Amino acid sequence: MRLRDLQAAASVAVVLMGSMAQPGFAQVQKVKTGNGGQSVAAGQQDLPTAPAPKQTEPLFMLDTPVNYAEPRHQTLRHPLDAYKATDYPLPRLSNTPRLRDLLRDGKLYLSLSDAVTLALENNFDIAIARINLDIADTDVLRTKAGGSFRGVSTGLVTGTLGGTTSTITGGGGPGGTSTSSGGSGTGSSGLVLSENGNGPLPELLDPSITGNLSYERANTKQSSTLITGTDTLAQDTATYNFGYTEGFITGTALSVTFNNSHTSTNSQRQSYSPLLNTTFRAQATQHLLQGFGTWINTRFMIQAKNDRRITDSAFRQQIIYTVTQVESIYWALVSAYEDVQAKQRALDQSTKLTADNRKQLEIGTLAPLDVVNSDSAVATDKQALIASESNLKYQQLVMKQALARNLDDKGISDSEVIPTDRVGLDRLVEEDMPVDELVQQAYVNNPQIEQAVLTMKNNEITIRALKNGLLPTADAYAFYGGSGVGGAQNPNLNCSSSFSAGSFTACPPGYVASSNYGNVFANTFNNTSPDYGVGINITIPLRNRIAQADQVRSQMEYRQTQMRLQQLYTQIKIQVINGQYALTNDRAQVMSAQATRDFGAQSLDAEQKKYKLGASTTALVLAQERTLATAENNLISATAAYARDRSNLRQLLSNTLDQYGINLVDTARGDVNTKPVIPGLTAPKAPEAPKPIVVSGDPSTTK
Numbered sequence: 001m002r003l004r005d006l007q008a009a010a011s012v013a014v015v016l017m018g019s020m021a022q023p024g025f026a027q028v029q030k031v032k033t034g035n036g037g038q039s040v041a042a043g044q045q046d047l048p049t050a051p052a053p054k055q056t057e058p059l060f061m062l063d064t065p066v067n068y069a070e071p072r073h074q075t076l077r078h079p080l081d082a083y084k085a086t087d088y089p090l091p092r093l094s095n096t097p098r099l100r101d102l103l104r105d106g107k108l109y110l111s112l113s114d115a116v117t118l119a120l121e122n123n124f125d126i127a128i129a130r131i132n133l134d135i136a137d138t139d140v141l142r143t144k145a146g147g148s149f150r151g152v153s154t155g156l157v158t159g160t161l162g163g164t165t166s167t168i169t170g171g172g173g174p175g176g177t178s179t180s181s182g183g184s185g186t187g188s189s190g191l192v193l194s195e196n197g198n199g200p201l202p203e204l205l206d207p208s209i210t211g212n213l214s215y216e217r218a219n220t221k222q223s224s225t226l227i228t229g230t231d232t233l234a235q236d237t238a239t240y241n242f243g244y245t246e247g248f249i250t251g252t253a254l255s256v257t258f259n260n261s262h263t264s265t266n267s268q269r270q271s272y273s274p275l276l277n278t279t280f281r282a283q284a285t286q287h288l289l290q291g292f293g294t295w296i297n298t299r300f301m302i303q304a305k306n307d308r309r310i311t312d313s314a315f316r317q318q319i320i321y322t323v324t325q326v327e328s329i330y331w332a333l334v335s336a337y338e339d340v341q342a343k344q345r346a347l348d349q350s351t352k353l354t355a356d357n358r359k360q361l362e363i364g365t366l367a368p369l370d371v372v373n374s375d376s377a378v379a380t381d382k383q384a385l386i387a388s389e390s391n392l393k394y395q396q397l398v399m400k401q402a403l404a405r406n407l408d409d410k411g412i413s414d415s416e417v418i419p420t421d422r423v424g425l426d427r428l429v430e431e432d433m434p435v436d437e438l439v440q441q442a443y444v445n446n447p448q449i450e451q452a453v454l455t456m457k458n459n460e461i462t463i464r465a466l467k468n469g470l471l472p473t474a475d476a477y478a479f480y481g482g483s484g485v486g487g488a489q490n491p492n493l494n495c496s497s498s499f500s501a502g503s504f505t506a507c508p509p510g511y512v513a514s515s516n517y518g519n520v521f522a523n524t525f526n527n528t529s530p531d532y533g534v535g536i537n538i539t540i541p542l543r544n545r546i547a548q549a550d551q552v553r554s555q556m557e558y559r560q561t562q563m564r565l566q567q568l569y570t571q572i573k574i575q576v577i578n579g580q581y582a583l584t585n586d587r588a589q590v591m592s593a594q595a596t597r598d599f600g601a602q603s604l605d606a607e608q609k610k611y612k613l614g615a616s617t618t619a620l621v622l623a624q625e626r627t628l629a630t631a632e633n634n635l636i637s638a639t640a641a642y643a644r645d646r647s648n649l650r651q652l653l654s655n656t657l658d659q660y661g662i663n664l665v666d667t668a669r670g671d672v673n674t675k676p677v678i679p680g681l682t683a684p685k686a687p688e689a690p691k692p693i694v695v696s697g698d699p700s701t702t703k
Helices: 003-019 097-101 112-122 124-144 294-363 368-403 435-445 447-469 517-525 545-612 618-653 656-660 664-669
Strands: 031-033 039-041 107-110 208-221 232-248 252-265 272-287 416-419 473-489 530-539
Touching: 097 112, 107 112, 112 124, 112 294, 112 368, 124 294, 124 664, 272 517, 294 368, 294 416, 294 447, 294 618, 294 656, 294 664, 368 416, 368 618, 435 545, 435 618, 447 545, 473 517, 545 618, 618 656
Parallel strands: 107 416
Antiparallel strands: 031 039, 208 232, 232 252, 252 272, 272 473, 473 530
């Protein structure tokens, strides 16, 4: 059949299949026309519009000088470089020098900025997430060669102890640190991702060369001498076969084979010994339906780059999460540190009261029961101080494990951590912003939304690929080849006219024209023995149920990601609104606790003065001390809650990095050159002495 006839047959087949297409071959999404003539998916036209998420910048961050998305190139000087293993650098398990620089007299004086900087350099969660950047690059490299991507986790790494937050931590991408029990096809947040990357496989774009060099010596008993002229056929065969294959993004495959053999034999019927035989064939195959086109064969490259962008976004999310977590740990440490100071003040007060009571007992002006009450208060305050100091030591340990990689360093592990920053109560700009504006800002900045949108783009690619997978397989091919045969005249060649056993007459020299390998090689390519042809291979699945199931499943998974995105919008909106309310309430709680603490200090001071004048009792003084201690605890807790909620709101708005001046490029390398500048902090200060009680005036102004 001629090439023109084959092309015509293929065209007719395609037309017939197109006219007979049923719903199983493709599904079309019904759309409605919205305002402005834009096409809107059915059921989607009433959804609120949201701004497009801001892209994580810079794209394709690197944590090492090596770009693993680029191959190791072969050169004339180093032709074997492509076959050498690449060793990934060993992880650094030591602390950065910055940590020891903060040590003074066995104490680690730590500001919040120092804590954030050390976390960016040393925290294990960040270090683990950082390697994902390079892992995603290996997928980019694989897909450049036509391979499939292996995927990379985009979930948060949450191995650091303490300081957990209540914000969304599952990530918007396909990766996720926790999966459901539904099997390998499940992903995070209840999403099913089994169809991701399915569809017709692209052609392998990296060319390959094959070779087969072999030698065989065989002695074979013959049942008849008619064919070989001998009872035992002895053959020595040397084979030298070579091949070349390469795929192209158009869905084309090229294969070239060049085979050679050198055979020596004792056969009396074979003209040449040794026999030289060469064959050559070049064949091109083109997908006409399934797997046809540039897009279907480059889609893995597009998805791998989308996954790399998701990984960049997930790394930004990890930095925001870990910085917020470290802040929460820091404020817990501040609370523990101030609680120890408050407990020490309470113990000092009860100890002083006990000492005064014993002096009065000695001179006979106080009953023994009052001394017993004050001694009991001292014992209680000592126990509270011991518990508070234990909590402080634990918080110091939690702080160090978040900032250090090696806690076996005795200088670090044995040091006390002294927090040098306190939170200020100045109003944040976000507190006074309209709620809608704040929510829109969160939509733009939040990396989870960015990841969810990119995941939907990958799902759209999968849907399109599986629609192509519904088509039958039709591959057109064409080939051209040649062959050559030659060698030396077989010395065992029998020219006897009789075929009876034992009848042998040697052929005279020159009876068979001899030729060397050069002549045989030339005949292979000079079109003296051509071999060419064209054809088409067609495979039509009659029911096509597997492809139908995969195609509609991809649509279902896409609908899940759409709903997940809308769920993220809802969750983030509620959390942002709650976060704004929380700051207002927290500040009011701190102001109330501060006033209560001041009133408690004034009441204790007044009660102590009355006690010295003999107008009060030990029990009343101890009651005022307990009231003051409770007020101080409430103030410490309220201040810590305000500090945590302030950082949590920045996490929800995803503006932590911008607010603090954290450079993502430096963070990706683990080498922070510029310390973050954290606004809204003050220096520590001791509680003020109680002020005189104002008798007249507005009670709300009383300090």
